[in-house]
Amino acid sequence: MVKHTLEVDSVLYSFGERKLLSDVYLNCGTGEIVGLLGRNGCGKTTLLKIIFGTKHTDNKHISIDGKVYTKPYLHAGLLAYLPQQGFLPKNIPLSEILNLYLPQQDKRNIVKQNIRIKQHLTKRADELSKGELRYFELLLLLQLDVKFLLLDEPFSGVEPLYVEQIEELLQSHLPTKGFLITDHDYRAVLRVSQRLILITDGACRPITHTDELIDWGYMPASTATES
Numbered sequence: 001m002v003k004h005t006l007e008v009d010s011v012l013y014s015f016g017e018r019k020l021l022s023d024v025y026l027n028c029g030t031g032e033i034v035g036l037l038g039r040n041g042c043g044k045t046t047l048l049k050i051i052f053g054t055k056h057t058d059n060k061h062i063s064i065d066g067k068v069y070t071k072p073y074l075h076a077g078l079l080a081y082l083p084q085q086g087f088l089p090k091n092i093p094l095s096e097i098l099n100l101y102l103p104q105q106d107k108r109n110i111v112k113q114n115i116r117i118k119q120h121l122t123k124r125a126d127e128l129s130k131g132e133l134r135y136f137e138l139l140l141l142l143q144l145d146v147k148f149l150l151l152d153e154p155f156s157g158v159e160p161l162y163v164e165q166i167e168e169l170l171q172s173h174l175p176t177k178g179f180l181i182t183d184h185d186y187r188a189v190l191r192v193s194q195r196l197i198l199i200t201d202g203a204c205r206p207i208t209h210t211d212e213l214i215d216w217g218y219m220p221a222s223t224a225t226e227s
């Protein structure tokens with residue numbers, strides 16, 4: 001399997017007097033899940049939007065397999081983004097949503113035949129529970145022919161059983177995809193990620209041991225025994 005690389009460098013983002021992101025470097029290859037952690041408001045969502053290309057910034061260098069892109073989302077086959085708030089139309093059934101997003105029938109069938117989704121196909125997105133909807137969104141994005149997925153809070157509001165199923169789903173697509181994932185369910189992020197990056201003070205810090213998350217003030221000291 002060919003390995004692809006996403007490289008993010010020199011990201012600067014500021015508003016007013018505040019420099020939100022000032023020293024960002026990270027990379028991700030297909031075959032790995034990179035967990036992005038950080039406190040509320042540190043800039044995780046902003047960074048994912050900058051990488052996707054939908055958020056303008058003062059400076060950035062986004063490359064995939066060595067080629068630089070200013071707006072990667074405009075190029076087929078590169079990236080997909082799961083936004084925090086979801087992205088699906090609310091007023092049409094899931095089966096029609098699949099027709100819109102997945103032109104290939106075999107890909108649609110994978111989603112339609114999924115044991116957790118098949119009974120919901122005639123429902124609209126707003127008729128699903130939060131966990132069911134998140135699972136459906138992910139399942140759909142995973143069928144897209146893209147090399148990298150940027151996932152903003154895929155576990156948010158999701159019950160433990162679905163969290164586990166989402167983790168399994170991501171793992172099953174590792175042969176062809178790479179993932180940048182952020183979520184406040186840090187236990188799930190720690191479980192599923194091969195590498196961790198903490199955003200703090202506008203910079204990306206590679207984390208090699210979970211104790212460092214306590215040292216940087218992201219996790220409470222009471223969690224030390226879990227690491």
Ligand SMILES: Nc1ncnc2c1ncn2[C@@H]1O[C@H](COP(=O)(O)OP(=O)(O)OP(=O)(O)O)[C@@H](O)[C@H]1O
Nearest residue numbers: 014015016020038039040041042043044045046047
């Ligand atoms: N153009 C802007 N003007 C004012 N504030 C901004 C602007 N862009 C980002 N911010 C602020 O920067 C902070 C970072 O937002 P962002 O959503 O990226 O954080 P986050 O790390 O994803 O937070 P959370 O974990 O709570 O989802 C927020 O406080 C946001 O309001």
